[in-house]
Amino acid sequence: MTTELTARPGSIEGTKNKLVTDLRGVVDDADHLLKEVASSTAAEFAAARSSIGARLADARYRLDDARAALTDRARFVADVTQEYVQENPWRVLGVTAAVALLVGVLLSRR
Secondary structure, three states, X not given: OOOOOOOOHHHHHHHHHHHHHHHHHHHHXXXXXXXXXXXXXXXXXXXXXXXXXXXXXXXXXXXXXXXXXXXXXXXHHHHHHHHHHHHOHHHHHHHHHHHHHHXXXXXXXX
């Protein structure tokens, strides 16, 4: 096989954690804005609204980046799998048959 699958487990998890943190921040800002809207001036309301909008735009940008990274990763894994299956069809067939036999045995025990 010519393509190596290199995993970076922290990269996707780190991006997910950052997205969750950003979205919680946006929700907290919106909650704070709703609580203070009654006693705010128009300028304070506009500033808070602008801040929330900027954080929401940043969260959307990070979400799009994460989606693109996940799509690229899934595409890469699919390509590697396809290449492996084309280079080793009998091995894949044998493994598939063994798994099917195991599932059949487990289901017949019920």
